[in-house]
Amino acid sequence: MITDQTTSEDFIHDRKHSYAHIKGWGIDADRKNDPTYPIKQRNNAEHRGYSWQRPLPQDKTVEILQSVERPNLTAVFGTSVPPAGISGMVRRVAFKYSESSYGRWLPLMLADRVQVLEGIVKDLSSGHIPNIPKELGLSSEWKYNRKAMLTKAAVGLLVAGAVIFRLCRSGKRP
Amino acid sequence: MLAMNYRGPYRIRADRNMPLPEIVHPQDAIVKVLRSCICGSDLHLYHGLVPDTRVGTIFGHEFIGEVVEVGSAIDNLKVGDRVMVPFNIACGKCAFCQQGLYGNCHESNPEATAVGGIFGYSHTAGGYSGGQAEYVRVPYADVGPVVIPPWMDSDDAVLLTDVVPTGYQAAEMAGIQPGDTVVVFGAGPIGIMAARCAWLFGAGRVIIIDQVEYRLEFAERYAQCEAVNFRSIGDPVVFIKTITDSLGADVCIDAVGCEAAGNAINTVLGRYMMLQGGSTTALHWAINSVKKGGIVSIVGVYGPINSLVPIGNVLNKGITIRANQASVKRLLPRLIEHVQSGIIDPKALITHRVPLEEVADAYHMFSSKLDGCIKTVLLPPSM
Numbered sequence: 001m002i003t004d005q006t007t008s009e010d011f012i013h014d015r016k017h018s019y020a021h022i023k024g025w026g027i028d029a030d031r032k033n034d035p036t037y038p039i040k041q042r043n044n045a046e047h048r049g050y051s052w053q054r055p056l057p058q059d060k061t062v063e064i065l066q067s068v069e070r071p072n073l074t075a076v077f078g079t080s081v082p083p084a085g086i087s088g089m090v091r092r093v094a095f096k097y098s099e100s101s102y103g104r105w106l107p108l109m110l111a112d113r114v115q116v117l118e119g120i121v122k123d124l125s126s127g128h129i130p131n132i133p134k135e136l137g138l139s140s141e142w143k144y145n146r147k148a149m150l151t152k153a154a155v156g157l158l159v160a161g162a163v164i165f166r167l168c169r170s171g172k173r174p
Numbered sequence: 175m176l177a178m179n180y181r182g183p184y185r186i187r188a189d190r191n192m193p194l195p196e197i198v199h200p201q202d203a204i205v206k207v208l209r210s211c212i213c214g215s216d217l218h219l220y221h222g223l224v225p226d227t228r229v230g231t232i233f234g235h236e237f238i239g240e241v242v243e244v245g246s247a248i249d250n251l252k253v254g255d256r257v258m259v260p261f262n263i264a265c266g267k268c269a270f271c272q273q274g275l276y277g278n279c280h281e282s283n284p285e286a287t288a289v290g291g292i293f294g295y296s297h298t299a300g301g302y303s304g305g306q307a308e309y310v311r312v313p314y315a316d317v318g319p320v321v322i323p324p325w326m327d328s329d330d331a332v333l334l335t336d337v338v339p340t341g342y343q344a345a346e347m348a349g350i351q352p353g354d355t356v357v358v359f360g361a362g363p364i365g366i367m368a369a370r371c372a373w374l375f376g377a378g379r380v381i382i383i384d385q386v387e388y389r390l391e392f393a394e395r396y397a398q399c400e401a402v403n404f405r406s407i408g409d410p411v412v413f414i415k416t417i418t419d420s421l422g423a424d425v426c427i428d429a430v431g432c433e434a435a436g437n438a439i440n441t442v443l444g445r446y447m448m449l450q451g452g453s454t455t456a457l458h459w460a461i462n463s464v465k466k467g468g469i470v471s472i473v474g475v476y477g478p479i480n481s482l483v484p485i486g487n488v489l490n491k492g493i494t495i496r497a498n499q500a501s502v503k504r505l506l507p508r509l510i511e512h513v514q515s516g517i518i519d520p521k522a523l524i525t526h527r528v529p530l531e532e533v534a535d536a537y538h539m540f541s542s543k544l545d546g547c548i549k550t551v552l553l554p555p556s557m
Binding site for chain 2: 035038039040041042043045050051052053054055056058059061064065066067069070073074075076077078079080081087091095099102105106108109111112113115116118119130132134135136137138139140141143144145
């Protein structure tokens with residue numbers, strides 16, 4: 001693994017040994033057999049050893065959750081929306097698992113939904129009442145799809161009315 | 175500053191109180207956004223399908239702008255330069271960038287190793303703020319951004335940050351040989367561009383498949399290809415076999431990704447229950463429609479968790495699958511030539527120009543495919 005202490009020399013492969021003892025070594029090698037062309041511009045790094053001079057590291061001023069598949073932070077990273085609250089706690093747990101685990105991704109989806117509620121609470125506690133219809137972009141629905149919008153609204157009202165009516169009736173029964 | 179502010183699935187706010195970005199690394203620049211776009215893949219965020227999409231995030235990975243501040247290590251850009259900013263954040267130094275894999279940079283995303291940093295594309299892609307704002311921080315500004323040539327229209331430039339390179343790379347990865355039959359699944363902007371670019375590689379026949387009639391009409395006109403509505407042909411796989419001497423297409427391109435329609439099981443598992451990395455219907459069709467020994471090129475975006483695909487058919491048919499995020503920096507020099515020579519006309523994809531203040535309406539319009547929407551450009555207040 002490449003760590004902050006790793007130098008590029010540490011990654012140079014020592015392949016001075018010979019393959020002469022392997023009968024037929026490389027006899028069918030074909031440089032044209034390369035499905036990565038032209039996307040990947042081969043530079044023999046696969047054989048020479050991956051190494052690079054890392055960019056200067058960005059100062060870490062907020063909490064950054066880091067994949068367990070990395071030994072260190074990348075040289076730069078985004079600093080928007082650090083983990084916080086209950087959703088942040090869930091995210092921290094998720095990041096204990098690798099990217100190949102449901103343990104990583106399902107808690108993150110849960111945290112995303114929890115944070116929606118946290119966002120509403122935060123809005124209200126700061127005196128901001130979210131304009132949900134506006135946030136949903138319903139004015140464009142009204143402008144371009146009015147008939148369908150009214151139909152959906154009417155159906156919704158009818159269903160809601162029927163449910164309420166049914167509940168009221170069942171509540172009156174002895 | 176004014177910016178879009180994600181509040182949860184299907185909820186977006188134009189927020190005037192978002193913090194201004196700052197230089198936090200010597201290779202940063204601050205760019206004043208001149209134009210940004212809503213990408214089809216932004217809808218995956220908008221619909222809540224991408225894990226670790228945090229409330230308060232600014233989306234937007236397609237944007238151009240004017241440099242207003244540079245970090246101490248930037249010597250190839252200056253204040254006042256107008257730049258197009260590739261959607262991938264790439265260091266230019268790591269082993270993968272050195273191999274031209276700028277979409278796979280290893281020094282831009284600490285949160286996940288499978289994907290490099292992308293502007294405004296959740297914390298799974300690095301937690302960077304995006305360009306649907308007045309200003310944006312651009313890391314590695316000495317690597318990715320390209321100064322917009324004086325002759326280039328701003329609308330063309332903004333589409334060179336993602337749509338054109340992704341569509342082009344979809345066709346490039348398809349390994350199209352002269353005369354090949356190419357089927358593109360998805361008539362969104364990327365699919366339309368992939369269909370257009372397939373001709374540049376010598377395709378003999380290009381067919382685009384979708385279910386939205388106005389988009390198919392647009393694709394037929396713009397990409398000069400055959401356009402087919404999968405709602406009218408029964409089983410798309412059988413249809414493609416029928417029109418390709420029963421053998422299948424030489425090449426299939428998945429330009430849909432995780433929100434594909436057309437299969438109830440995939441839709442329920444992938445889009446509603448989110449138990450796989452999206453609905454894989456388009457990929458199913460691509461794998462099953464391509465001929466034996468054929469190539470499937472994937473540029474549609476899927477989530478990171480497991481997804482159901484007919485991998486047995488991939489093996490038995492000897493299919494080559496090629497996929498990647500577009501390497502914008504690698505492709506830009508060639509694509510700028512194509513725009514200059516008039517071979518590609520990116521701005522013709524744009525159907526709507528919307529003030530950033532109306533970003534919530536713009537997302538809803540694009541998501542619900544209202545008013546013939548193909549591609550929306552967001553204009554910040556200064557424009």
